Amino acid sequence: xxxxxxxxxxxxxxxxxxxxxxxxxxxxxxxxxxxxxxxxxxxxxxxxxxxxxxxxxxxxxxxxxxxxxxxxxxxxxxxxxxxxxxxxxxxxxxxxxxxxxxxxxxxxxxxxxxxxxxxxxxxxxxxxxxxxxxxxxxxxxxxxxxxxxxxxxxxxxxxxxxxxxxxxxxxxxxxxxxxxxxxxxxxxxxxxxxxxxxxxxxxxxxxxxxxxxxxxxxxxxxxxxxxxxxxxxxxxxxxxxxxxxxxxxxxxxxxxxxxxxxxxxxxxxxxxxxxxxxxxxxxxxxxxxxxxxxxxxxxxxxxxxxxxxxxxxxxxxxxxxxxxxxxxxxxxxxxxxxxxxxxxxxxxxxxxxxxxxxxxxxxxxxxxxxxxxxxxxxxxxxxxxxxxxxxxxxxxxxxxxxxxxxxxxxxxxxxxxxxxxxxxxxxxxxxxxxxxxxxxxxxxxxxxxxxxxxxxxxxxxxxxxxxx
Ligand code: FRU
Numbered sequence: 082x083x084x085x086x087x088x089x090x091x092x093x094x095x096x097x098x099x100x101x102x103x104x105x106x107x108x109x110x111x112x113x114x115x116x117x118x119x120x121x122x123x124x125x126x127x128x129x130x131x132x133x134x135x136x137x138x139x140x141x142x143x144x145x146x147x148x149x150x151x152x153x154x155x156x157x158x159x160x161x162x163x164x165x166x167x168x169x170x171x172x173x174x175x176x177x178x179x180x181x182x183x184x185x186x187x188x189x190x191x192x193x194x195x196x197x198x199x200x201x202x203x204x205x206x207x208x209x210x211x212x213x214x215x216x217x218x219x220x221x222x223x224x225x226x227x228x229x230x231x232x233x234x235x236x237x238x239x240x241x242x243x244x245x246x247x248x249x250x251x252x253x254x255x256x257x258x259x260x261x262x263x264x265x266x267x268x269x270x271x272x273x274x275x276x277x278x279x280x281x282x283x284x285x286x287x288x289x290x291x292x293x294x295x296x297x298x299x300x301x302x303x304x305x306x307x308x309x310x311x312x313x314x315x316x317x318x319x320x321x322x323x324x325x326x327x328x329x330x331x332x333x334x335x336x337x338x339x340x341x342x343x344x345x346x347x348x349x350x351x352x353x354x355x356x357x358x359x360x361x362x363x364x365x366x367x368x369x370x371x372x373x374x375x376x377x378x379x380x381x382x383x384x385x386x387x388x389x390x391x392x393x394x395x396x397x398x399x400x401x402x403x404x405x406x407x408x409x410x411x412x413x414x415x416x417x418x419x420x421x422x423x424x425x426x427x428x429x430x431x432x433x434x435x436x437x438x439x440x441x442x443x444x445x446x447x448x449x450x451x452x453x454x455x456x457x458x459x460x461x462x463x464x465x466x467x468x469x470x471x472x473x474x475x476x477x478x479x480x481x482x483x484x485x486x487x488x489x490x491x492x493x494x495x496x497x498x499x500x501x502x503x504x505x506x507x508x509x510x511x512x513x514x515x516x517x518x519x520x521x522x523x524x525x526x527x528x529x530x531x532x533x534x535x536x537x538x539x540x541x542x543x544x545x546x547x548x549x
Pocket of ligand 1: 130131147158190191192206252253308309372373393
């Protein structure tokens with residue numbers, strides 16, 4: 082980040098105070114970028130992070146995301162609003178939710194949405210900083226969205242502050258309804274520097290919220306802060322997804338700066354707010370960039386997920402081009418043998434063509450199956466590559482990435498092979514191994530107009546993928 086340009090004034094400047102020319106100039110810069118995706122949601126300019134408010138409302142899918150339009154940095158956050166009829170063709174609604182009230186003056190942070198009557202109710206964290214020490218004071222704010230996508234914030238925050246014993250790191254409410262109550266699951270940090278997930282509840286969605294209980298996950302290995310908690314129900318089980326920043330690696334393996342984790346349980350006991358028979362904590366994704374995943378139990382019975390292809394506290398090569406970050410494709414989740422199985426939603430078929438893509442075509446699906454022995458899939462550009470290989474002797478998968486101008490980095494895990502699907506969208510990749518038992522997601526900053534695809538010891542099939 083260019084700290085000369087990104088002064089506190091610019092990082093925190095209200096959107097109405099920016100010169101519109103900044104966006105025009107930035108758009109021109111972004112248009113020159115060779116890494117823009119064609120079928121993944123991103124921002125027109127600037128930075129994208131967490132998915133927010135994933136919902137089905139008024140006959141359409143709604144998916145918001147954290148955005149800062151004025152540069153590829155974590156400046157003052159707003160919610161970009163995306164809508165879709167089929168979960169794969171998304172368009173941006175020109176009515177973002179921006180910080181414009183006292184209780185969200187330093188950012189409309191992450192949150193969720195739930196259908197209530199003929200409206201959509203949004204609950205999110207209003208970030209504010211107080212005093213010369215910039216002490217965080219989080220508010221949990223409510224808003225109603227109508228059928229014309231107009232968002233009206235409530236005058237009074239739903240929750241005025243962190244509860245006793247919790248620092249200013251208290252955010253990312255996910256609302257669900259169970260029997261007579263609405264419950265909000267909120268990520269928190271205790272004054273002893275431990276991560277936890279707290280629940281609040283109310284019988285009315287837009288008032289009366291009270292601290293209920295801490296969610297008992299069956300583990301305390303939540304590091305120093307648990308961001309973005311989400312609960313979903315599928316296949317007769319419950320799954321909790323969250324980001325335990327600083328979780329102890331001795332009992333939970335991860336290589337990224339911050340992990341996205343999940344726990345599966347037989348059920349959630351709402352009386353004690355406790356997971357019944359919880360699994361160990363597991364990694365949601367084995368790739369380089371995947372975080373802040375949000376869940377939706379959709380009205381059609383599916384459990385859907387979407388994550389941020391990016392990480393906090395990380396700079397990316399596309400920053401130089403004035404933009405950063407994408408949302409993943411929407412995935413359908415199932416539980417098999419105590420593990421989450423993730424696959425792209427069936428609707429993705431609407432974008433996949435029968436035709437074989439040219440080497441210069443950067444949007445494609447590569448499918449390989451079955452395997453034998455030691456094998457690999459290589460995506461090569463001039464001074465950059467993405468190599469996925471499997472070694473039968475130690476049952477080890479390795480993904481090696483070399484971005485242009487950077488040293489190679491790897492991620493690996495062990496497991497048996499049976500099928501492989503790779504989705505490439507210019508600089509974005511999502512890999513589904515063994516029908517989605519393992520996924521590897523990330524960004525690949527290549528240096529060419531073309532990426533050569535080759536395989537060792539396996540046959541592959543390629544399909545072109547259309548723009549959304
Ligand atoms: C996770 C996160 C959330 C927060 C948001 C701010 O990436 O830090 O905890 O609400 O991003 O953009």
